[in-house]
Amino acid sequence: MHITFRSAAYLSTALAVCWPAVSVAQEFDWRAHEGETITFLANSNPLGQLIVANADEFRELTGINLVVDSYQEQQMRQRLMTVMNARSNEVDIFMTLPSREGMQFASAGWYADISDFIENNVSPDYDAQGFGPALMEAATFDGALTGVPLNIEGPLLYYRTDVFEECGLEAPATLDALVDAAASLSDCTDLTPFASRGLAPAVPYTFAGFLRNMGGEYMHDGQSALCAPEAQQALTLYSDLLRDYGPPGVVNYSFQQLTALYRAGRSAMSFQSSNEFGPIMEGGVRLEDTAIIPLPEGPGGSHPTVIGWSLAISSHSSNPDAAWYFLQWATGPEMQARLALEGIAPPREAIAESEDYRAWLSESEVRQQWHDALTVLANTGSSEIGYPIVANPESREYIGQAVADLLLGNGTVEEACARADTALNALIARD
Amino acid sequence: MRVENNQRRQMAMMSLPALVFTVSMIAFPFIYTIWMSFQTYSSTGQITGWGGGNYRRMIDDAQFWNGIWITFYLYALSLVMQLVLGTGLALLLFRAKRLPGILRSLFISPFLMPPVVAGMMWLVILDPSLGAANWILTSLGLPPSDWLASPMMVVPTLAIIDTWQWTPYVALIVLGGLQSLPPSVYEAAEIDGASRRAVFFRITLPLLLPTLVTAMVLRSVDLLRFFDLIYITTQGGPSNHSMTLNIYGFRQGFEFFQLGYASALMVTLSVMVLGAVIALNRLRAGVEW
Structure with missing residues (x-):
C-alpha cells in the first residue's frame, strides 16, 4: 500500500470525523484470558527484540502464556508462509510490514479483521485514536483493519x-x-x-x-x-x-x-x-x-x-481474543513510550510530545537530530x-x-x- | 501351512509401522510436490491454473539454467577438494597413530559444527572491511579479496568453506577404509621393494576406491542440495552468482509465493540427485573387490 505521509497528515484531519469512535469497555479485565496460550511470531530486529525483552510484564499482567517464536526478518516471513498456507493455528499474532506485504497478505486473507476488537474491547488507557486515523487507514484493506502500528522508521x-x-x-x-x-x-x-x-x-x-x-x-x-x-x-x-x-x-x-x-x-x-x-x-x-x-x-x-511495522492477528488463530490482548499491550501508550526511550520512533504523537521522551532527546544532540529527521520523514515521506x-x-x-x-x-x-x-x-x- | 500363514501375517504386521512411516514421511511429500508442480499460483498463493506450464517456464528461464550451472560447478569443485584433502588427512591420521586424542578431535571438529554457526563464523572472517581474512592477506603484503561479494570468488569461497567443514567427515570414512585394507598386500609390496609412491598409487588407492565412491555418494547427495551455508552467507548473490537450483527454488516458493514453480524446480533437482546417486552406485559396484 502506498501512502504519502504528507497526504496522510491531511487525511488524518478528514478521517478524524469518520473513524468510528472507540468505545471503551468499562468492564475491561486484563486477566480475562488467564491461563490461555498464544504464540507471537516476532522479527528479531531491534523493535521485536525490545518487545520480547518486556514480554514477562505482559505475562504477569494477563496471566496469558505467551510463546515467542523469533526469527530474522526473512525467516520470519518464511515461517509465517508455511503456517498460513497450512491454515495452521500455530501463530496467533505476528509482526508485519504493510508497505511491503500488506496488499499481498490481505489479498491472501492472512490478516484477521480487528475492527470489532478496537471498537468494543479496549482497555481504558489504550487510546486507539492516539495513532491518528491516517495510520489506521493505511492498515485498512477492503474495509478490514488488519493491524496496529508499532513504530515509524526510514x-x-x-x-x-x-x-x-x-x-x-x-x-x-x-x-x-x-x-x-x-x-x-x-x-x-x-x-x-x-x-x-x-x-x-x-x-x-x-x-x-x-x-x-x-x-x-x-x-x-x-x-x-x-x-x-x-x-x-x-x-x-x-x-x-x-x-x-x-x-x-x-x-x-x-x-x-x-x-x-x-x-x-x-x-x-x-x-x-x-x-x-x-x-x-x-x-x-x-x-x-x-x-x-x-x-x-x-x-x-x-x-x-518512511514506513512502519505493525502487529497483526492471524486469520487462522484459534485464540484471537487473547492475541488481541497482546496486541493492545504491545501497541499501548505505556509500552510505546518505553520503546521510544530505546530509539524506536513512536507512531503515537502524544508520546513524541511526552516529558520523558523530550528529556531523553535533550540528553544528546544526536538524539534530537534523529527525532527531527524522523519528523521530516513523517511529514514529507512516502x-x-x-x-x-x-x-x-x-x-x-x-x-x-x-x-x-x-x-x-x-x-x-x-x-x-x-x-x-x-x-x-x-x-x-x-x- | 497354517504356521507359515501366521508367520507371514506377523511379519506383515511388524513391518507395517515402517511402511506407514515411509509412505507418510517420504512418499507422500514427494508425490504432493509433484502434484503442486503442475499447479500455477498467483502472487497471493491462490491456485490459478493446472498443467505443465511450470516446466515450460523452466526451459525459458535463464535463471534456471544458471542455477544448474552453479549447482554443478559448486558440486564438482567441493567434491574434488574434499576427496583429495580427506584422503590426505586420513593418511595422516592413519600414520600418526600416536596423535593425541585432543588433536584428533580438533581435526574432526568442523563437521560437528551446525552449518548455520559455521556460516556466521565465516561471514565475519571473510567480511571484506572488518574480517580477519583480509587483515591476514594485507599483513602478508597480499591484495585483499572481496570473497563472498566477488562474482568470480563466491563459488570457490563457498567450496572452501564447505571443504573446511566436511573434509574431516570424508577423512573418517577413508580412515575406516584404510584400517580395513589387508596387511598381507603391503607385506608383499615391501618384500618386492616397491616405493612408497608405487604403494600408494598401485595398492592403496585402487583398494580404497570402493570407500572413496561411498564417500562420493554421501557427499554428492549433500552437495547437490547445498543450501544452508549459501542461505546464511550470500542468499544466492552477488547478482545470482551463487544461486544454486535449491536456493532459487526456495526463494521462488517462500519469498515470492510461486509454489508451483518452486515445486517444479525441486522435482527437477530431486531427479538430478537421484540420477547422480544411481550413477555413483553403479560405479561403486564396478570397483568392488
Missing part, C-alpha cells in the same frame, strides 16, 4: 561530525553535495566515505528515496519506469556512490554490515535505518561524533522513505519502497538486481534498467 544519513570538521566539510544539503562530500572524504580520510545497502533484495529501502529525489518513479501509466531518464540518473547516482566511495563487498551489504561498519568507526557516512539508531549508539562512542539528517534533496525535491502491486516483495528483487548489476559492472545503466523493466512488466502483467 533511512537516515548518519555522518561523522569530527571527520567532516577535519576535512572542512558541511553537512550535504543536496544529492550533488553528497557526491562532492564523498569525493572529498576519499581524499581526506582512510574511512569509507559513504555506505548504504547493496544486497539486492534490501536495496530498494535505501534506493527509493534517491529515485524520488531525482524526480523518478517506479511506475508510469501502469508500466515499469526504471528506464525513464530520472530513474536512470538515480540508478547511476546510487551505484556510482557505492562503487566509487562504498566499502569493499558492498554488494552483500544490508543493515547488519552497515551498523557494524559505522559503529566500528570505519565509515564517514552511512545511509541507514532509523531503527538502527540504538545498535549504532551502543557503547556511546558514536553519540559524541555523529550527526543525523534526512536524505538530501535532489532535482525532484525531497521525498524520503512508503513506496517497491512497486505498488501485490507482488511488491518480488518487485524489490528486480530493483535490487539492477543496482547490483551496476555495482558489479554487468553492463550499462541502459542495459540494467531494460532487464529490470522487462522482468517488472512481466510481474505487473502477472499481478
Whole structure:
C-alpha cells in the first residue's frame, strides 16, 4: 500500500470525523484470558527484540502464556508462509510490514479483521485514536483493519561530525553535495566515505528515496519506469556512490554490515535505518561524533522513505481474543513510550510530545537530530519502497538486481534498467 | 501351512509401522510436490491454473539454467577438494597413530559444527572491511579479496568453506577404509621393494576406491542440495552468482509465493540427485573387490 505521509497528515484531519469512535469497555479485565496460550511470531530486529525483552510484564499482567517464536526478518516471513498456507493455528499474532506485504497478505486473507476488537474491547488507557486515523487507514484493506502500528522508521544519513570538521566539510544539503562530500572524504580520510545497502533484495529501502529525489518513479501509466531518464540518473547516482566511495563487498551489504561498519568507526557516512539508531549508539562512542539528517534533496525535491511495522492477528488463530490482548499491550501508550526511550520512533504523537521522551532527546544532540529527521520523514515521506502491486516483495528483487548489476559492472545503466523493466512488466502483467 | 500363514501375517504386521512411516514421511511429500508442480499460483498463493506450464517456464528461464550451472560447478569443485584433502588427512591420521586424542578431535571438529554457526563464523572472517581474512592477506603484503561479494570468488569461497567443514567427515570414512585394507598386500609390496609412491598409487588407492565412491555418494547427495551455508552467507548473490537450483527454488516458493514453480524446480533437482546417486552406485559396484 502506498501512502504519502504528507497526504496522510491531511487525511488524518478528514478521517478524524469518520473513524468510528472507540468505545471503551468499562468492564475491561486484563486477566480475562488467564491461563490461555498464544504464540507471537516476532522479527528479531531491534523493535521485536525490545518487545520480547518486556514480554514477562505482559505475562504477569494477563496471566496469558505467551510463546515467542523469533526469527530474522526473512525467516520470519518464511515461517509465517508455511503456517498460513497450512491454515495452521500455530501463530496467533505476528509482526508485519504493510508497505511491503500488506496488499499481498490481505489479498491472501492472512490478516484477521480487528475492527470489532478496537471498537468494543479496549482497555481504558489504550487510546486507539492516539495513532491518528491516517495510520489506521493505511492498515485498512477492503474495509478490514488488519493491524496496529508499532513504530515509524526510514533511512537516515548518519555522518561523522569530527571527520567532516577535519576535512572542512558541511553537512550535504543536496544529492550533488553528497557526491562532492564523498569525493572529498576519499581524499581526506582512510574511512569509507559513504555506505548504504547493496544486497539486492534490501536495496530498494535505501534506493527509493534517491529515485524520488531525482524526480523518478517506479511506475508510469501502469508500466515499469526504471528506464525513464530520472530513474536512470538515480540508478547511476546510487551505484556510482557505492562503487566509487562504498566499502569493499558492498554488494552483500544490508543493515547488519552497515551498523557494524559505522559503529566500528570505519565509515564517514552511512545511509541507514532509523531503527538502527540504538545498535549504532551502543557503547556511546558514536553519540559524541555523529550527526543525523534526512536524505538530501535532489532535482525532484525531497521525498524520503518512511514506513512502519505493525502487529497483526492471524486469520487462522484459534485464540484471537487473547492475541488481541497482546496486541493492545504491545501497541499501548505505556509500552510505546518505553520503546521510544530505546530509539524506536513512536507512531503515537502524544508520546513524541511526552516529558520523558523530550528529556531523553535533550540528553544528546544526536538524539534530537534523529527525532527531527524522523519528523521530516513523517511529514514529507512516502512508503513506496517497491512497486505498488501485490507482488511488491518480488518487485524489490528486480530493483535490487539492477543496482547490483551496476555495482558489479554487468553492463550499462541502459542495459540494467531494460532487464529490470522487462522482468517488472512481466510481474505487473502477472499481478 | 497354517504356521507359515501366521508367520507371514506377523511379519506383515511388524513391518507395517515402517511402511506407514515411509509412505507418510517420504512418499507422500514427494508425490504432493509433484502434484503442486503442475499447479500455477498467483502472487497471493491462490491456485490459478493446472498443467505443465511450470516446466515450460523452466526451459525459458535463464535463471534456471544458471542455477544448474552453479549447482554443478559448486558440486564438482567441493567434491574434488574434499576427496583429495580427506584422503590426505586420513593418511595422516592413519600414520600418526600416536596423535593425541585432543588433536584428533580438533581435526574432526568442523563437521560437528551446525552449518548455520559455521556460516556466521565465516561471514565475519571473510567480511571484506572488518574480517580477519583480509587483515591476514594485507599483513602478508597480499591484495585483499572481496570473497563472498566477488562474482568470480563466491563459488570457490563457498567450496572452501564447505571443504573446511566436511573434509574431516570424508577423512573418517577413508580412515575406516584404510584400517580395513589387508596387511598381507603391503607385506608383499615391501618384500618386492616397491616405493612408497608405487604403494600408494598401485595398492592403496585402487583398494580404497570402493570407500572413496561411498564417500562420493554421501557427499554428492549433500552437495547437490547445498543450501544452508549459501542461505546464511550470500542468499544466492552477488547478482545470482551463487544461486544454486535449491536456493532459487526456495526463494521462488517462500519469498515470492510461486509454489508451483518452486515445486517444479525441486522435482527437477530431486531427479538430478537421484540420477547422480544411481550413477555413483553403479560405479561403486564396478570397483568392488
